[in-house]
Amino acid sequence: MGDEEILDVIVVGAGPAGLACAGEAAGAGLQVIVLERGDVAGGKNLSGGRLYLEPVKDLCADLLKDAPFERPVVSETVCLCDERSSLSFRLDQPTGNSVTVLRARLDKHLANRATAKGAMVLPQQRADELVMPAGRVTGVKVGPEVLKARVVVAADGVLSFLAQQAGLRPARETHTYAVGFKEIIQLDAAVIEDRFNLPKGQGAARLYMGAVTGGLPGGGFIYTNRDSLSVGLVVQLGAVRKWRSESHLFDLLEEFKQRSDIAPLLAGGQTAEYGAHLIPEGGFGALPSPGIPGLLLAGDAAGFVLNTGPVLRGMDLALTSGVLAGRSIVAGLKARQPETCLQIYRQALKQSFIMKQMRAHKKAPIVLSSDRLYRRLPEQMVNWATDFFRVGPKGSHPRMRQAFKGLRRSLGFRGLQDLWRLMRM
Amino acid sequence: MKVEDKVALCAIKQHAESHIQLDTSLCEKCPTKICIRACPAHLYTLEQNEVKVDHSGCLECGTCLVVCILGAVSWNYPQGGFGIRYRHG
Incomplete structure (x- = not known):
């Protein structure tokens, strides 16, 4: 040329x-x-x-025809975590709208x-x-x-x-970036389907919020690929800059993998690759x-x-x-x-939907950068669920009413405000 | 699993010349040295009170560039064809 x-x-x-x-x-x-x-x-x-297909299925029909996707996500789980326990919301559907x-x-x-x-x-x-x-x-x-x-x-x-x-x-601007880092952990397809309770060829997405990021805004994720899992964390760099901890960021991923509610999902898997990438999250x-x-x-x-x-x-x-x-x-x-x-x-x-959606969600970066969402809220929800399912030594367990009252009390004004902001986001 | 062992699994074609330069006169004054704890590949270390960086295991994420308070990190992509090659991504 x-x-x-x-x-x-x-x-x-x-x-x-x-x-x-x-x-x-x-x-x-x-x-x-x-x-x-x-x-x-x-x-x-x-x-x-993961890639959400609905927004692009017409516009990129030709481009994505026969594309080598890993698995359609039919199982969505959000897990709120404290140091040791987690409370999950799980949705299982016959078909998904995203693929790993x-x-x-x-x-x-x-x-x-x-x-x-x-x-x-x-x-x-x-x-x-x-x-x-x-x-x-x-x-x-x-x-x-x-x-x-x-x-x-x-x-x-x-x-x-x-x-x-x-x-x-x-x-x-540091606060407009997040870093994601993850491992590819190889596992047999049948083992993946078994552990995540999936129909053959179908996939799961699990998102973890709370103690897994050491209180930093962000979260953990597990995505099922055909014969591997993507296991990683995302954390906002604005918060990392002010992070008071003796740990390294990469320690958090190792702790995440060793949690008692995660390790069994990964057991026997071989790490094949490690990687990190930034995400523009300024909105x-x-x-x-x-x-x-x-x-x-x-x-x-x-x-x-x-x-x-x-x-x-x-x-x-x-x-x-x-x-x-x-x-x-x-x-x-x-x-x-x-x-x-x-x-x-x-x-x-x-x-296009790009600007419309980005405008519609313009408050999200601010709401999602609140520390309390990652420190207090998940812990309080886990505590509430723990109480709810506990039968004490005196043979008592709480009435539904008491349990919800307890939740309200433990969330307090701040917690309710956080929930309110999340719902209005 | 140690992070060094994870990085060792990656396919990296290393260029002799580092694509990361530090202005260590600024690092000296840095109260947090957050690069050391933030780098996902553990490339930054403190040796005799001086921040050192080893570019050879770089995942090319740019965390250090964005997180540095003092602008002490000069960072460019490695030359074409060099650096990490993700086989899975």
Whole structure:
């Protein structure tokens, strides 16, 4: 590729956002290359992870056809934990609306689809910086080489150095990030189905809130894959920065795995991989502008993650923003007005569920950063349940009325306020 | 299981040059040295009162970059084709 050649689109980052965008643009006849810094598409990518399918089943029908999902989630459990016990709410359904995924497999599939539509995915290419004379992005630099394009898409993930260079994320606000770290623990499919009480091929998601994060805002998770479990923790970095503890973060994961209500689920499993990744959890209030002239942001790079506690979504927003970016570029370039791409994209985002949902849940980051939700509330709920099920040495056990009164008393005004805020979130 | 053993399971093609630089003159003054406890891969350690970082087991998450109070961490992705390769993700 000489300096003279100007491509239609350069996409930076072969994840769901970048590959969805590349497929969309290439499918419409544009010349598209995807720069991926890893050895292969997905090589640098890590999720919990699960993908909610309903929002993307129409928009990405073609892209996700025959995609290598792990298991459809038919069993949802939220567990409130104190140091030793947990109280669970579990929903079992005949069908699920999300699937567990492993990104190495999923992203490879997405890359194959984008390639089949004519996009060129180039691995081992780190886009070092944007070329932006006079405030307009005209290409990227890869090492000494300059690649030029009518539009550049930064789908370079949560840390997006390109968005930062463009001035869209000048300061990295610690409280707008969380870190997720997890192990892949291999187990036979039949053992997984047995332990999680699942029909063959179906999956479970378990979320843990409370003592598992040592009081830090966040939670633990177990997702069932085909023949492994994803077991990990997510914690908000704003709280980690102020964390008073002798422990390391990684100690929390080991303690999580050793809990008496978790260890039997993992017993005999072999850890095959360990990984960590940041999550942009700033929500609506922390969203950057989705681009500058010549540059569009998509996926994590644009801050498109929704955390509302029991539901944490990123990949469906990434895929959707990628498709919308691709379509906006097609519309702008076909009309020979590349400068309109950003405006078209902004409008498309506004009309999509992404901006609507992010706005609707804009209070979530603040409510979910309250320490008490993770320290006091789960413990009080566990205590209440413990009392409720206890028959004492004098042969007594509480009446329903007393138990609920006891719960109200132990929650206190603050606890009730927390619950109220959660319900209004 | 020790975290060092977990990191050892990962496929990492190490570049000789570190992609993490520390301004240790700032680290000296840091009251929390939170990087040491926050890094999920335990790359940060205190040796003779000086914060050290070993880039070779880096999971490339960026926690240290975001969590550092003083802006002492300069961090870029390893060069194309280097660093971690998640086989599961």
